[in-house]
Amino acid sequence: MSNGITNVTLDSWDEEVLQSTGIVMADFWATWCGPCKMMSPVVEELAKEYEGKAKFVKVNTDENPELASRYKITGIPTLIFFKGGKMVDQVVGAVPKGHLKTKLDSLL
Secondary structure, rough: OOOOOOOOHHHHHHHHHHHOOOOOEEEEOOOOOOHHHHHHHHHHHHHHHOOOOEEEEEEEEOHHHHHHHHOOOOOOOEEEEEEEEEEEEEEEEEOHHHHHHHHHHHHO
16 A cells, blocks of 8 residues: 555465564454544554554455454454564554554554
8 A cells, every 4th residue: 555554464464564573553444344444544644654663554354354363353443563573452443543652652
């Protein structure tokens, strides 16, 4: 994607997320999810603000049920934070941008 966000699938997950040495925020979403649509512009803004500091990826849960199952995604949007390939935090549901910035800043 041209907005600093990479769409990942099961095939690209390990390379894009687990093998990444820095901070990655993975947005698990679906096209039919209203709160996901509300969070999309927030994630895009964060991707611009944290360019060069953190990586942002999106995972369509309908197209990648294996990944959703692996991370026990029961509600979307779910935003999972990884540092050095390890899951370190997560947020479920639509939350204010400031909440996500606080989490990102604490990981940097």
